[in-house]
Amino acid sequence: MTKKIGIIGASGYTGAECARLIATHPDMEIAALAANSKAGMRMDQVYPHLRHMDLPDLVPWEEIDLAALDLVFCALPHKTSQEVIAQLPTDLKIVDLSADFRLRDPADYKKWYGNDHAAPALQAEAVYGLTEFYRDQIKDARLVAGTGCNAATGQYMLRPLIAAGVIDLDEIILDLKVGASGAGRSAKELLLTAEMTENATPYAVGGTHRHLGEFDQEFSLAAGRPVEIQFTPHLIPASRGILATAYVQGEAGAIHYALAQQYMNEPFVHVLHLGEVPSMKEVRASNMCHIGVVADRRTGRTIVVGTLDNLAKGSSGQAVQNANLMLGLNETTGLMMAPVYP
Amino acid sequence: MTKKIGIIGASGYTGAECARLIATHPDMEIAALAANSKAGMRMDQVYPHLRHMDLPDLVPWEEIDLAALDLVFCALPHKTSQEVIAQLPTDLKIVDLSADFRLRDPADYKKWYGNDHAAPALQAEAVYGLTEFYRDQIKDARLVAGTGCNAATGQYMLRPLIAAGVIDLDEIILDLKVGASGAGRSAKELLLTAEMTENATPYAVGGTHRHLGEFDQEFSLAAGRPVEIQFTPHLIPASRGILATAYVQGEAGAIHYALAQQYMNEPFVHVLHLGEVPSMKEVRASNMCHIGVVADRRTGRTIVVGTLDNLAKGSSGQAVQNANLMLGLNETTGLMMAPVYP
Amino acid sequence: MTKKIGIIGASGYTGAECARLIATHPDMEIAALAANSKAGMRMDQVYPHLRHMDLPDLVPWEEIDLAALDLVFCALPHKTSQEVIAQLPTDLKIVDLSADFRLRDPADYKKWYGNDHAAPALQAEAVYGLTEFYRDQIKDARLVAGTGCNAATGQYMLRPLIAAGVIDLDEIILDLKVGASGAGRSAKELLLTAEMTENATPYAVGGTHRHLGEFDQEFSLAAGRPVEIQFTPHLIPASRGILATAYVQGEAGAIHYALAQQYMNEPFVHVLHLGEVPSMKEVRASNMCHIGVVADRRTGRTIVVGTLDNLAKGSSGQAVQNANLMLGLNETTGLMMAPVYP
């Protein structure tokens, strides 16, 4: 039976991307769209690309008939998200796409986001949404915390290497390139076309990006000891997409083997032949993640390159994947579309 | 029962786009891929974005078991296409994406393409593939000629106006903006990134673009008298997409009404409210076409803006739509994906 | 002797472009930079590309020692500009880059900009800054009104044709493509990178763009009768640049001759051989304007294509050109840099 889905925060890019994915999902239909600042508008006024869909108008989230829904995607900004979710029925299935429930320790949350968490009990309940590593818990979860898009990329590349013990845990460097939509639809000078064309801009340099909270938490867990990586994101002139290059110390063959083993049966994560690397556009608008491994000319050094679409596999695609599990559907339902190229 | 599909010319952009669309088509599967210059390669070596699909390797078209196929998409360059199709079984269903069978009159073909047509009998047999206007003939056709991508855009905008007699037939101007993929994957200096970023380049100025052959043929047919429009395409810094702006003489209300009437039941062509215009990206990677109408400040002048994705609705999406009809499937099957935005 | 220059509104793109041009101007130096919202900052904090210049810090304009200046570039938003200029000394030479003094008739100003003009006497005094057509008056002017960037482009293309009587005055259509910087550095959703990549967006469709006020005023003046053109601008994915395509009724040879005669001795406006058209990038970051003329296949129809850099020849380059004249310098001083290509 078709599942009734609500999207709270439907006027942002990740909310709209959930709607795009559900458009061809055979077992989901959108029953409610909420966006408090744009309440009263038709969705196609905010996102004309969804014009052909028969979508409900945008309403304040308080006006949604939550009891009629099977699951809600919550695509609000962090801090707002925890405040809203705390008011939702405690039996409503929720996939949260914000940063609010990613970190397990309230102290970590405060360290990276600055404020005390308003819903620590929910934080404890939430399951971390990196599907390929938390699949079993997600199936039974009520509240799943979608990962950061950068955090997802780095974890797909590095987590199996850390767990397998094939790289030096103290010498992990991740240089990441990301398109503008990672920063959302808010109008900021840095994101203007006139600023970004023909440009490349490092930001949060020196280890201040909030997704490091996720890396630290998850990598330390995987390693059984504290792991801190070096991480530098760069804005590049693109709308979508993340391509990350990791510099690690370990033998390329062992690294490639660890990744290939980890993902050999995964439908969405693909490891290329040893010596090949992906490019960012080859996963565009899809739920795929491609990973390549190349040995450096210097023995014992290896380069790992990973790519995914920040709005799809990095957030809304992952959210649908998790929702499929939470609703008892096949995990890949509605998500096997091919990337858009060129 | 799933239809077995072959793609001849699978190494070009329109061939690859056919494969992308079939990836999620419930009633088609790819049984053969041909690309003579790249025969022997795996499809994911030529197009890594199709890595997750279980595709046959590329072979010379002569090696395909044509008897096992229900339909072939032929995505070869013009002139090559007529030579190959002339050698295919005469009972094989074919959607040709080249320019070879678009013009009915061999003299017109020679005028616009320079060479004598090598398969005039097939030219006579072919049905012009603008689905919304040739639907009934396409259903029964064996050979369908996909339209030019620019030609499709202009016809969706103007054909109903010409047929309805609501515009001056001698005063039609079409200014079109198109991304680079319209010119295919061939390496030309004009198409280099270093040439195209921050650029806009008019080409075929003065009425020399070959798609004018289609405009002349179809508009004259619709009008019942010769119609020659003015048409200027411009390359803009984008991969995909066409946005065209038409300047016509006629009353905006009547023009809007004629378009709205024409497309009111069409699943893929959407007419916006009078006074609104589409932007190019809102149909990206989809089979949608959006059209807007605005009255100029000068009485009796109207601006019509239309947009579609040159690789999807402008060629491969149209091809799948026509193939659906030819195979007795529902016309929209596999084509209701939402556009990718942003 | 080096002229002392002030820039009021130095934190916007046109203000920064004035600074860039003065960097290599042998007879000008920047003595003061004002930007009230960013007062107290160093210019290289707002525009790191000017780091190597020895520039004064940003101050509120009220703190500038105006008596020490030979000329001021006023690069404020319209409405603010008239309020500030009304408070400046009446013997200070000013090139205003806003829209505030472009229209001679206060009623026209109100019609296009919505508010009553706060300084009608200054409006009467101001000389319209299209250098090639108002050179003699600019030399003696105290206050020069820089033109709109779109308005400059269209006038370079069409003004000589209107004056020469070689085109039908009632059948002029101008389709214009422009990069994002034409809208300034203000953070608007429409201008975000995620919105603009792979996009093309018509705006102010139907004759509502404010630069039509300038077109109407200047073309009617040139024709000796009212002239109203049709004008549609389109945002394309670029930072800088304008390329406009005009559709006119007249004989291409006569049109080309009129343009060639007009500009034969002009250092900045170049007419290509008949049958050739320019591309947008070939004038990038320069004070050049290139114009091409092509006959349409239909007798009596002609396409004219013109291009310039909206921030250079379309505003700040024009401003420096005018300032040169007002200060008794050679008109081309500091402006003969070659365009940046690719």
Place this chain on the structure above:
Amino acid sequence: MTKKIGIIGASGYTGAECARLIATHPDMEIAALAANSKAGMRMDQVYPHLRHMDLPDLVPWEEIDLAALDLVFCALPHKTSQEVIAQLPTDLKIVDLSADFRLRDPADYKKWYGNDHAAPALQAEAVYGLTEFYRDQIKDARLVAGTGCNAATGQYMLRPLIAAGVIDLDEIILDLKVGASGAGRSAKELLLTAEMTENATPYAVGGTHRHLGEFDQEFSLAAGRPVEIQFTPHLIPASRGILATAYVQGEAGAIHYALAQQYMNEPFVHVLHLGEVPSMKEVRASNMCHIGVVADRRTGRTIVVGTLDNLAKGSSGQAVQNANLMLGLNETTGLMMAPVYP
């Protein structure tokens, strides 16, 4: 007295960039342009952006009156360059922009470029053209070898750190992002707009990029022991520009100090305040190089970010800077133009 300049290989991007820079150089004039494949064409047919310059037509290099020239820029592909330069008069001053004379050891040349060097005596004579480090030798040189554009970027960032001993020589990682023009004007599929928009592509991964020959040679020389860095370039969707991110082990304060000391009197290399990083576009089309230093959250780890324009400071700007020295002119003559932003 104005110096007479020839450009051999004027149809490539670096040749055209030399012409652009000379356009406003007060002490140089272009006396000859050679491009054998396009001989007989006017330069503005090949590069319309140079239309306003009064340039000689393109001729085969053999037809140039070399005796009338003060200096030649040789902008040919590697291998061709050594063959041509070997035929030029032995007293002609030459700045070579190819890779042919960058490596001092013929064995290194063969290792990285595959062929035996055809002019080993000239190789021995050539001075490496990284101006800020070889200034004294360049002044007296007859033949200067322009550096690789990537090689220049990395050396400006790292060379002072290696020389000062403030970083671990065995732990240097350089992740570089570069626009398409670095690969020249040759039409390759990889460089097509349809391939590069919305993309990021690592290449020469694992230590196979030829500029590593320069890094190895120069860094080992600076260190007094062999130094091999890890280097991965990435194509990003831009025409021009390089931004590189270096991950080094050393104390940020010491690193910043070493850079600040090295470049404190340099007109073209600017070190930002500790903790700040540059973006790629802030040096566009200029001869500037900006470098920033940030301490990582992990003690003893530092990130260094450097940027320059590959066609200007990375090749043709550097070439003019070197030519200034070779001709007895002031080193900065004609090169103090501000970057183009936005």
